[in-house]
Amino acid sequence: MNKDGYLSEVERRLRKYFSALSEGYKVPAEDRHRLEGFMQGAYFLGFATGKEMAELMERAHFAAFGKTIDARRTESVSQWQDSVINYARYDQPAYTRKKS
16 A cells, blocks of 8 residues: 555544544544554554644544534533532532431
8 A cells, every 4th residue: 555545544534533423423442543553554654744644633623523623622621611510519428418
């Protein structure tokens, strides 16, 4: 396999991965690990640098989500913070809470 074919396959797998995530599917960890290994192979074989792999990943992510990885990460963090539950009530042991 040549460089162009390998990088096309990396991009195809990235698009498939991000597309599944954007549709709400939980992608198995094994698939993510295979993809990471495949990307590492491109780096190891000299087909792409780390920067080129990051750019490829950004393009595939943007195609699936319509936003950059950083923008989505920032959005996810802000959504998580809105739904934070205050567990302070449970700092006290249960047996002492039951008495009061």
